[in-house]
Structures are given as C-alpha cells and as structure tokens.
Amino acid sequence: MKKLLLIFGPLTEIFIKDKSSFRFAVGIIIGLAFSICIILSTIGIMDGFDFTFKRALKKSVGDIYIYSSGREGFYQVDDKMKENFKRLGITDYSPLVQSESFLIANEETKGVIIRGIDPLTFKAVTTLSFPLANSDVAIGSELASQLKIKINDEVVLTFVSGENEMNGLPVLKRFRVGAIVKHGIYQKDLRLVYMERSKLQALLGMGNRVNIISLNIPSQKEAYEQINEISLFQQKLKTLFGFSFSVKPFWNEYSSLIEAVQIEKKAISLTLQTIVVIAIFNVLAFVIFLNERHSRSLFLFKAMGLSQKGLVKIWFMLVSVIWFFSCLLSILFIQAVDWALGHFSFLQLPSDIYYIGRLNLLIDQKNYILVFFITLLWLFLISWIGLRRMKKQPILQGLRKEFA
Amino acid sequence: MSLIKINKLVKKFGKVQALSGFDLEFGHEKHYVIQGASGSGKSTLLYLMGGLDRPSSGSIVIAGQDLSSLDDEALALYRNRFVGFVFQFHFLLPTMNCLDNIFLPARIGGVETSKIKPQITKLAEHLEVAHCLLKYPFELSGGEQQRINIIRALSLRPKLLLCDEPTGNLDSLNGQRVTVLLKALAKEFGATLVVVTHDDKVASQFENHIIMRDGKISP
DSSP, X not given: OHHHHGGGOTTHHHHHSSHHHHHHHHHHHHHHHHHHHHHHHHHHHHHHHHHHHHHHHHHHHOSEEEEEOSSSOOBOOOHHHHHHHHXXXXXXXXXXXXXXXXXXXXXXXXXXXXXXXXXHXXXXXXXXXXXXXXXXXXXXXXXXXXXXXXXXXXXXXXXXXXXXXXXXXXXXXXXXXXXXEOOSOHHHXXXXXXXXXXXXXXXHTOTXXXXXXXXXXXXXXXXXXXXXXXXXXXXXXXXXXXXXEEEEETTGGGHHHHXXXXXXXXXXXXXXXXXXXXXXXXXXXXHHHHHHHTHHHHHHHHHTTOOHHHHHHHHHHHXXXXXXXXXXXXXXXXXXXXXXXXXXXXXXXXXXXXSOSSOOOOOOHHHHHHHHHHHHHHHHHHHHHHHHHHHHSOHXXXXXXXXX | OEEEEEEEEEEEETTEEEEEOOOEEEETTOEEEEEEOTTSSHHHHHHHHTTSSOOSEEEEEETTEEGGGSOHHHHHHHHHHTEEEEOSSOOOOTTSOHHHHHHHHHHHHTOOHHHHHHHHHHHHHHTTOGGGTTSOGGGSOHHHHHHHHHHHHXXXXXXXXXXXXXXXXXXXXXXXXXXXXXXXXXXXXXXXXXXXXXXXXXXXXXXXXXXXETTEEEO
C-alpha cells in the first residue's frame, strides 16, 4: 500500500513512511470510509426500497390500470378502446375482473381480492406466469403460508351474486389450488387470488364485461426509470377515455408511502452529513498532527526551495490520498452492508409494516459522485485551514523555533 | 565585482529590530565569516540572504536581482537552485537513507536524480562517506551526518553556500575538518561561502571577517 501511495507524489512518502503518521492516516481513512458508507447505505436502502417496491407493484398491475368511474363499474372492451390503445402504441393490455371475496381453508377465513384474468395477456403485462386450469385458483404466497395451504389443496371462495333462493346469501364454491404466486409485496401476497376470467365472469354473472384493464406503456426501461413516461401516458389515456374512466399509474395505491420515502431520504441524507463532519474533525486532527510532527521537515523543505504553491500541492495530494482510499474502502463497506442485509435475519424488515421483506441497496452513480464530491470539498476546506496555520509562520521563524 | 549587494538592510520582528540598516557587499567566489554575540543579527542576515524571509526595508541584490522583487515561487526557485544551506543541526530525515536525503533538493526542484547521482557519488567518495549513502542517518556519527548534510547543500551546485554554525555540533577536530572541507568545496564549485560562527578557531581560517553587534556591522 505504501508503494501505491508514492504515485501521488514523491514527497508524500515522507509523511507516510513515518509509522505513527501512517497508522493515524489508516485510522482516518477507515473512519471516513465508514461515514461515507453509512450515508450511501442509507440512501441506497431508501432507493432500494423505492425500486423494489415499485417493481413489485408493477408486477401486480402493469404500468397503468383503467377502471370505470361509473356506478356499475363493469364495461365491455370495445373496438373504440382497442383503437385508442393502438393509437398510443400500446400492445400489452389485459382486461380483468376484480372482486372481493372470502377464502376459507383449514377452518380459517380471510378476506381476499379475487381476480379473473386471461393468463396469456396478464403474463405479457405483469410478467407473472402460473398455471391456471379451468377449475383452479392461484393464491398469494403469504395467504398460502398463513392458512397453511399447499398446491393441490382445496379452498372455498364466497361469491356475492346468484343465490336468490337463499335470500341473497353468498354462493360458496370449491376450488383446487393450482399455483402459489409471489408478487414481492406483503399485502398482494396476502390478499390476491387468481382464476380464469371467463370462470369468474360466469360466477358473477357479468357476461364478458370487465372492470379493470391493466396495461404496459411501450417502453424498454425499468419501471423505476419510467415514472415520467407513465405519467405522460396516463394523461393521454385520460384524454382519450374521458371522465367515465379513471386511469391510474401502478404506484397509485401506495403513492403516499413512496413520497414519504423520498422525503425521508432527503432529510436523512442531510442529517447524516453530520457524520461526515465528525469524520472530518478527525482529518483536522490528522492535519494538525502532521503540522506538528513534520513541521521541521516542512520548514526544511521550504528552506530547500519548496514554494507555498508546492506545499499546497503536497498538502492537497495527501488529502486526496486519504479521500481516494476512503472512497475505495467505503465501496467495500457498502458491499459488506448489502451482503449483511441479504444474509442476516435480524436485518430483514417486518413485511406487514414495510410491505417488502428484504432490503436491497440501490445506489446510482449520481449518489456516489455527490457524496464523494461533498466529502472532498469538506476535506479541502479543512486542509486549507491547516495550511493557513502554517502560512502564518515565516520560514525563518519556523526554522528558529524548530532548530533551536 | 560583488555577487551580493546589501543596501540599508532593516529587519524587525515586532518591536525588536534585528538588523538596523547597513550596507554590505560579498564578492564572487569569496569566503566570509560572520561573527557576533548571540542576538547580534548574524543568523538573520544569513537567512535574509538565503531568501528565507524578506527584509522590513532596504534591499538585497544578488547577481543583479533584488530579492524583494521576487514572488514566492521565484524566491523558492532561488533557494533551490542558487543557495545551499548548511545548518548546525543537519536534520537528515530519519525515515530516509542518506542518498534519499541528499536527493531532497533535487526532488523539490523537479531535477532528475539520475543526473546528479554521479556527482554526488564522487563528492561522497571525496568526503569519505560513500559507504554511508545507503545507510540511515541514525547509523552515522555526527561528523558523517554533517558531511552528508554538506553534500545535500551542494547537490545542485549552488552559487551561494550559507552555513549557520556548521561546526557547532562537532568536536574541535571534526569542526576544523568541516571548515577546511567547506572552503575547498566552495572553491571547487565556484561558490561564495558565508559562514556564521562564534567559534574563533573556525573564524581564524577565513580571510574576510564581518563582525556584527546589535544589528549593525562593527567597523
């Protein structure tokens, strides 16, 4: 490592070759790297949550979903609608029926949302793929877990319509569980039940009408990156479909949570700057230590022809070395944090509160550059203070003091 | 012809006047000794000539160039290329071997060390410290350390060799040897030699004597 440091300037070695200075510098680098890691990991956790959450949400409804604002709520997917999708270049859309129900299994009951889907178009929109035979249902993984349901088990679902002879009491129907679906969002995994659309339409007596259309906008980007595009398509669809339909983006259901996470990220990032400031004070201590310990060398160098500009160069070179290795080490620390988040159960989130279980670190280059750059600015500011202290003392006075 | 012309030189440290306005000249390739009691201003004069500080008033003109007119960068270059300093405390960096210590002025001035290495080796052989070049300063005797210090001061062939009590840390035999050596080397390098000392034995070896008292040149 010492040899590597020499590339930053031949005179840097004078400070580095001194064991106590070197050890102090290593301590400073570790402290600074740890502070940078905390800030970036926090931002990464927030962005990771945002990303994972949005990706999981998209998995359950596609980019945009459209439902009728009318009283009845059910509508036909007519030629006009299909023409509108074609005009906007939308090829992936899936009409579905969604209703509420109760699922009964193993002497327990859960309120669920039952969706009637066309597996092929639904897969194209959401990427969710599961076998769905005519009399089968697919249930969310959390629901299966809580009610101890396995594939091929039988469950009972309640339906509101059709039992006139029993004075409007719900119809109970028995289904085989053909698949267990994982969306990645706790509430979705706990509440969603899927069956063939035509089967559900028949059970509800809706003919071939639906109450939701899920669709994807024509874009190759990840859901995380296409927020603006989706918003734009949402406006276009609103204009085309008019007031009798509501057009919502996939994050609509949890928009306040996503917004809160963003605000929290900014607030925490600012607060965490104090951690860097504390680490910077350690750097200041190091600068003062170097000043005191190597003042003889520095005054001697000046006597030998080192200009103030040259001294500034060495000084900032040293600070840059500290900064460079701190940044490098912080990246290693971040990798360790990411690994720990994935491997230690005590670092996992309670899914029922935070909706997703495992936290991922997602730190984009912009955040790395921003945090590294701010740290460098802080370091240069502190170094400048150290240099001012040294500049105040003329060489002659310094030599006299040091060589007396 | 003079190498250095000093006109009405004044240096104040706060309220204390270390040098109180005098004129002085130093000739090319001549050897001078400056003597005086403690606080007489002899070291201050030496350091001002070396460009380590700036006078409060008056001027020091070296080879036709007024040092006061030089900016920080130019003054640093002057110290690096034109002046060689020999201090009482040689101050060799303990973390570097002697050769690296000798190379310091070259490295500060951006001179390739390979270019000066043959001359340094020759000088070290001449001063009988060639075997010390790869040793660390703590492995050397006081006399050897001072000779390494002299090689460092001469490494860039300065035209002005300024020595502040160069024998102050040595016994009389070694002190005498170092003085003879400094004179011989200054002659060989064509440098003007100015030595500050309060040792009469050392002073007696010089032909040009400058006596200072209370910041003035004593007649």
